[in-house]
Amino acid sequence: MLSRVADAVYWMSRYVERAENLARFVDVTHNMSLDLPPGSDQQWGALVFASGDQEYFEKTYGAATRENVTHFLTFDRDYAGSILSCVHAARENARSVRESISSEMWEQLNEFYIAVRDAAQSTPLKTPNAFYQHIKNSSHLFVGITVTTFSQGEAWHFARLGRTLERADKTSRILDVKYFTLLPHVQDVGTPIDDLQWSAVLRSVSGFEMYRKRHHGITPKRVVGFLVLDRQFPRAVMHCVDTAYRSLHAITGSPEGTFWNIADKRLGQLRSELAYATVDEIIGRGLHEFLDSLQVQINEVGTGIYNTFIAMEPEDHIVA
Amino acid sequence: MDQSQSTTLQNQLNFHDYDTGGFFDELIDEDGHARPGAELLIQRIDELPDQELLQRQQMAERSLFRMGITFNVYGDDEGVEKIFPFDLVPRVVAAAEWERLERGLKQRILALNLFIDDVYHDQQIVKDEVVPEVILKSAKSFRHQCIGLNPPRRIWCHITGTDLVRDKDGTVYVLEDNLRCPSGVSYVLQNRFVMKRSFPWLFDASHVRPVVDYPSRLFSLLEHLAPNGIETPTIAVLTPGVYNSAYYEHSFLAQQMGVELVEGRDLVVRDGFVCMRTTKGFERVDVLYRRIDDDFIDPKAFRADSMLGVPGLMEAYRNGNVALANAPGTGVADDKVIYAYVEKMIKYYLNEEAIIPNVPTYVCYDEEDRSYVLSNLDKLVVKAANEAGGYGMLVGPHSTAEERAKFAELIHANPRNYIAQPTLSLSRLPTIIDGRFEGRHVDLRPYILYGEDIYVLPGGLTRVALKKGSLVVNSSQGGGSKDTWVIASSPDQIPTSQPTNENHA
Numbered sequence: 099m100l101s102r103v104a105d106a107v108y109w110m111s112r113y114v115e116r117a118e119n120l121a122r123f124v125d126v127t128h129n130m131s132l133d134l135p136p137g138s139d140q141q142w143g144a145l146v147f148a149s150g151d152q153e154y155f156e157k158t159y160g161a162a163t164r165e166n167v168t169h170f171l172t173f174d175r176d177y178a179g180s181i182l183s184c185v186h187a188a189r190e191n192a193r194s195v196r197e198s199i200s201s202e203m204w205e206q207l208n209e210f211y212i213a214v215r216d217a218a219q220s221t222p223l224k225t226p227n228a229f230y231q232h233i234k235n236s237s238h239l240f241v242g243i244t245v246t247t248f249s250q251g252e253a254w255h256f257a258r259l260g261r262t263l264e265r266a267d268k269t270s271r272i273l274d275v276k277y278f279t280l281l282p283h284v285q286d287v288g289t290p291i292d293d294l295q296w297s298a299v300l301r302s303v304s305g306f307e308m309y310r311k312r313h314h315g316i317t318p319k320r321v322v323g324f325l326v327l328d329r330q331f332p333r334a335v336m337h338c339v340d341t342a343y344r345s346l347h348a349i350t351g352s353p354e355g356t357f358w359n360i361a362d363k364r365l366g367q368l369r370s371e372l373a374y375a376t377v378d379e380i381i382g383r384g385l386h387e388f389l390d391s392l393q394v395q396i397n398e399v400g401t402g403i404y405n406t407f408i409a410m411e412p413e414d415h416i417v418a
Numbered sequence: 419m420d421q422s423q424s425t426t427l428q429n430q431l432n433f434h435d436y437d438t439g440g441f442f443d444e445l446i447d448e449d450g451h452a453r454p455g456a457e458l459l460i461q462r463i464d465e466l467p468d469q470e471l472l473q474r475q476q477m478a479e480r481s482l483f484r485m486g487i488t489f490n491v492y493g494d495d496e497g498v499e500k501i502f503p504f505d506l507v508p509r510v511v512a513a514a515e516w517e518r519l520e521r522g523l524k525q526r527i528l529a530l531n532l533f534i535d536d537v538y539h540d541q542q543i544v545k546d547e548v549v550p551e552v553i554l555k556s557a558k559s560f561r562h563q564c565i566g567l568n569p570p571r572r573i574w575c576h577i578t579g580t581d582l583v584r585d586k587d588g589t590v591y592v593l594e595d596n597l598r599c600p601s602g603v604s605y606v607l608q609n610r611f612v613m614k615r616s617f618p619w620l621f622d623a624s625h626v627r628p629v630v631d632y633p634s635r636l637f638s639l640l641e642h643l644a645p646n647g648i649e650t651p652t653i654a655v656l657t658p659g660v661y662n663s664a665y666y667e668h669s670f671l672a673q674q675m676g677v678e679l680v681e682g683r684d685l686v687v688r689d690g691f692v693c694m695r696t697t698k699g700f701e702r703v704d705v706l707y708r709r710i711d712d713d714f715i716d717p718k719a720f721r722a723d724s725m726l727g728v729p730g731l732m733e734a735y736r737n738g739n740v741a742l743a744n745a746p747g748t749g750v751a752d753d754k755v756i757y758a759y760v761e762k763m764i765k766y767y768l769n770e771e772a773i774i775p776n777v778p779t780y781v782c783y784d785e786e787d788r789s790y791v792l793s794n795l796d797k798l799v800v801k802a803a804n805e806a807g808g809y810g811m812l813v814g815p816h817s818t819a820e821e822r823a824k825f826a827e828l829i830h831a832n833p834r835n836y837i838a839q840p841t842l843s844l845s846r847l848p849t850i851i852d853g854r855f856e857g858r859h860v861d862l863r864p865y866i867l868y869g870e871d872i873y874v875l876p877g878g879l880t881r882v883a884l885k886k887g888s889l890v891v892n893s894s895q896g897g898g899s900k901d902t903w904v905i906a907s908s909p910d911q912i913p914t915s916q917p918t919n920e921n922h923a
Contacts, residue, residue, distance in 0.1 A: 104697045
């Protein structure tokens, strides 16, 4: 397939997943803030911190209140990291490869964008929860349509690769930001904490019931283990990396466990690292440090994909 | 809406007091009767409650929006994508009339193709003084890079979209030939798709000929062009990119044919062959349906500043390593001054009279014509030789004295660059405007494929000027479109099971 098309399909998929995760971020913060005394905006500040764009936020909005942060992450047209901008970018990527994806995928993404754009006209949101639910459902519908209408060849694998890498990154970020707010001191690990708050974290990745089935009682360590290392839960980092790994090998054609290019190599290394990690080691090393390095590695896989398949030059295509 | 309002509306959407306004109406004749082929349509629309018709109109617009069937407008800040406005009332072309138009279009394409081949070889038509040498020499769209080229089977213009207009007295004229990259065929297919959903029962009863097989015919044509010895050629549509006004169409055609959609930056010429950059390395391309103008297609051969093209493409083409549709150089016959000679070409190459006439055309280069034009600017339409899309044009009867003075100056400065034609009273079609039918001016663009034989798609793009009294039908200037129904003369023109449009089935 054309490199340009592969790139657009990959990013289309990443941006839809990104929008969904943003909706999860904001939604869970809305829910949690309802249980806190009025005026405690610490949660919202943490979201701005996690976006990595504090400077822009402070210049444009000032205080990290619920209204400001909600608008910033949901409807800010000038901020590339808002839900509106992500869905727009997903649609623009899809538009540039309409002939390569199924009409159903395009039409759903088009409607998705129109719905978010229209909602942006009537802010503030009256029922934020319903709106974010709609974003999540639209993303799920898009994935479902992709699975059921798109031939599962190379382009499909690029879409899945984009989706799973994005999701791995975002699950790690949700965990990072919540761990930071809920448990600022490392000595608090293992102490009894508020069940409610941790179940909210699990709910934000639709993982509450699945976690219960696996672990029953909630402890921070188990939650970390579940969200990072579980192989079966679809939003766990390990599961995402595993799926990305299979798609990448389907694209490259290299046998699993070997590598033919830099993308293969980096993703394989990341997967092995996770496969042989334990939650005690992770926490011993420092969860934040671990998640930080995980995000850097996921970024490097992305760069490897770009260099291998997209920015390809005749001379460097075959990697020794 | 309250009851009283809806009853008043009830009586508005019918043809009982429809006013043809002294124009030729494509559906209703001067006595208020339906024209041949349109009887059933008129009857059914009259029977349909207003609300239902309006609802279907809205439904049609919504579905075009939902499908994202849009075009891009240059220099418009309010978001670049727009829906091409669509009107539910179709144009109907009776079988006998279509049969004549089809013959006329085939004749014209045959002659034009012979002309293009001639001007890039011996220029016999100039030597025989049918077309003045100076006109040909000064045609901006004449490409010296194409001299001596021999496209397969000497076919240059594979895909054409000829603009037809009808005057007050019912005569159909060719307005423009559009031999380069005519667009609009995707709207023909999508309009039909929407219409079939809106009036399923009418289609069967009216014996409308299908248009759905256009993409497969286009595909066969392109496949047929592949360089010798290639059995399953790699075919691609070459687009200027997502910001081009016809991008939707490029993407739609590629999708419907199941071929790649490529941009210039996806292609490179290596060892004399055109290749695309794929995730598995470079892959050869054999046939390009290019929707980029000659000027921009290869910075080495044409405009050096083009970012859209592929360096070296022309050389690969000249060596027979890649096929291009249309061939470069066809634009020479789109020059509006050369257009004035097409009837003579038909006589010269085919020894036939033109079946569909040209609009009478005054060539400002000719002294006699020019002085007529200059003293009748208020009655004529003046056009620049190389402009399209309704730009660079003076519509005399709607012009100000100032505009006329400007054009007189332009003509004096460069007479070769201008032609003039009488202002035609374009025929009209009933169109839904503010909840009632009003006549609006239309033209018709049928599509012609010249491959193994010449094929005319039974239908075409009917463009409608939505502004009251306006004669400009271009999408960039407030035009909309309608479905075009060509009525079958015998049942065998309609396959028993029409293939559905897979795209939205």
